[in-house]
Amino acid sequence: MSTTSFGNGGDPGFDSFNNAASSISTAAIVSIVVSVIATIAIVIAIIYCLKRTGDAIPKYAQAQLTIGGNNSNNQGNINPLQAYETDMAKATMERFISDIAREQPTRFSANELTQCTQNFQKVLGSGGFGVVYKGEFPNGIQVAVKVLKENVSKRVEEQFMAEVSTMCRTYHINLVRLYGFCFDTSMRALVYEYMEQGSLDDLLFQKQNNKGNQSIIPWDKLQEIAIGTARGISYLHEECQKRIIHYDIKPGNVLLDPKLSPKVADFGLAMLCNRDSTHVVMSGCRGTPGYAAPELWTPYPVTYKCDVYSFGMLLFEIVGRRRNHVAELSGTSQEWLPRWAYERFEKGELNEMLAVVGVTAEEDKVTAERMVKVALWCVQYLPNTRPMMSSVVRMLEGGVKIDEPPNPFAHLQDDFGFDLNTMSSSTKSDSRLLQSENSQSEIHVPITI
Numbered sequence: 310m311s312t313t314s315f316g317n318g319g320d321p322g323f324d325s326f327n328n329a330a331s332s333i334s335t336a337a338i339v340s341i342v343v344s345v346i347a348t349i350a351i352v353i354a355i356i357y358c359l360k361r362t363g364d365a366i367p368k369y370a371q372a373q374l375t376i377g378g379n380n381s382n383n384q385g386n387i388n389p390l391q392a393y394e395t396d397m398a399k400a401t402m403e404r405f406i407s408d409i410a411r412e413q414p415t416r417f418s419a420n421e422l423t424q425c426t427q428n429f430q431k432v433l434g435s436g437g438f439g440v441v442y443k444g445e446f447p448n449g450i451q452v453a454v455k456v457l458k459e460n461v462s463k464r465v466e467e468q469f470m471a472e473v474s475t476m477c478r479t480y481h482i483n484l485v486r487l488y489g490f491c492f493d494t495s496m497r498a499l500v501y502e503y504m505e506q507g508s509l510d511d512l513l514f515q516k517q518n519n520k521g522n523q524s525i526i527p528w529d530k531l532q533e534i535a536i537g538t539a540r541g542i543s544y545l546h547e548e549c550q551k552r553i554i555h556y557d558i559k560p561g562n563v564l565l566d567p568k569l570s571p572k573v574a575d576f577g578l579a580m581l582c583n584r585d586s587t588h589v590v591m592s593g594c595r596g597t598p599g600y601a602a603p604e605l606w607t608p609y610p611v612t613y614k615c616d617v618y619s620f621g622m623l624l625f626e627i628v629g630r631r632r633n634h635v636a637e638l639s640g641t642s643q644e645w646l647p648r649w650a651y652e653r654f655e656k657g658e659l660n661e662m663l664a665v666v667g668v669t670a671e672e673d674k675v676t677a678e679r680m681v682k683v684a685l686w687c688v689q690y691l692p693n694t695r696p697m698m699s700s701v702v703r704m705l706e707g708g709v710k711i712d713e714p715p716n717p718f719a720h721l722q723d724d725f726g727f728d729l730n731t732m733s734s735s736t737k738s739d740s741r742l743l744q745s746e747n748s749q750s751e752i753h754v755p756i757t758i
């Protein structure tokens with residue numbers, strides 16, 4: 310009698326069917342697991358990439374894109390003009406953030422700058438190139454808008470944009486960042502990062518005069534400001550793809566952040582030149598009297614060493630916490646600080662000068678003496694004798710021995726045909742070089758942009 314079996318009953322056909330079915334289901338499970346893992350991996354990769362993209366946008370540009378801030382609850386009350394302006398501001402902001410991420414300068418219209426400065430309401434100051442206004446973008450980024458004078462903006466658009474692009478791509482912790490520009494028929498302007506604590510000039514001189522708080526700047530902070538400024542200039546001279554000569558180093562062009570860290574402002578405003586070309590013959594005068602190197606006032610070639618000279622002058626002012634030339638001290642050895650410092654240094658009596666300018670703590674005297682020596686090297690009459698800025702940084706940091714500086718004013722006794730005395734009491738003979746305590750008259754060549 311035959312029996313019916315529900316098992317595989319030893320049927321080889323059924324066995325192989327069963328085996329095939331189980332290997333198919335294993336394959337299916339494996340492929341499901343693989344695809345789940347792959348999907349998770351892809352999702353993680355996408356999240357990672359998005360995060361990287363986000364990180365590429367600097368912190369200051371990551372603020373929320375809320376136009377009008379608290380207005381979001383009042384959307385229903387916005388009139389068509391407000392809505393249009395809001396849209397425009399939002400578009401400007403998005404373009405600005407994307408340009409920054411791509412390291413491109415943002416081009417602003419005159420209208421956009423009018424909005425961000427609230428119709429150029431708050432003046433931060435003015436100088437040889439134009440007036441500087443405070444502005445703020447809708448996401449809270451504060452900016453300084455320098456509206457260039459009519460006569461300084463004759464350059465054609467392409468040249469202007471090429472130079473501005475270079476300036477925008479020049480970043481260093483000790484350089485003021487340029488965000489963008491405006492090149493409209495009605496306006497040429499540069500948009501900079503806003504520096505909350507104003508200029509070193511204010512810190513050293515104005516505040517001292519008006520509020521008497523000069524003594525609150527600790528000496529080590531002043532030393533840090535000197536080193537940071539030197540690093541910024543060294544970057545412009547030695548590390549940029551194209552060497553940038555500043556031509557106007559002075560305390561007014563050293564701006565300070567909330568921690569009083571220094572950033573050099575206005576680099577690139579003057580002529581840009583290739584690093585290979587070490588000489589630029591200039592047809593006019595440039596810079597600020599009292600800081601400009603002697604060769605800037607002669608028809609001879611000018612090199613990047615003119616910035617080293619100006620930095621030396623700035624260094625004397627930091628040590629002295631006073632302007633180099635003080636008319637009220639006329640007729641005394643203290644009238645022109647650099648020469649007074651050299652006279653004391655030469656006689657081994659620098660301490661006497663340091664005591665007069667308020668450097669009394671023993672450890673401060675050591676750094677102050679070092680700064681005076683570096684300053685004396687920087688203001689050497691012959692440009693080749695002045696050090697490179699990278700050496701200046703090392704000397705200020707104290708890592709290297711500083712040789713005795715030669716007399717930078719020896720030529721004043723010789724007949725070099727150029728009288729540096731014009732920087733002190735006998736300025737009457739050449740009013741271009743006079744820098745009085747209260748009036749900082751400036752002479753600029755017709756500017757390049």
Ligand SMILES: Nc1ncnc2c1ncn2[C@@H]1O[C@H](COP(=O)(O)OP(=O)(O)OP(=O)(O)O)[C@@H](O)[C@H]1O
Nearest residue numbers: 433434435436437438441453501502503504508561
């Ligand atoms: N980025 C900035 N952030 C904050 N304040 C600024 C900024 N740029 C300039 N200022 C302010 O505006 C003032 C004028 O600056 P401006 O560069 O026009 O003149 P200057 O530095 O005195 O002379 P120069 O034209 O030779 O550079 C500065 O002293 C400073 O107080």
Ligand SMILES: [Mg+2]
Nearest residue numbers: 436561562575
């Ligand atoms: Mg300036």
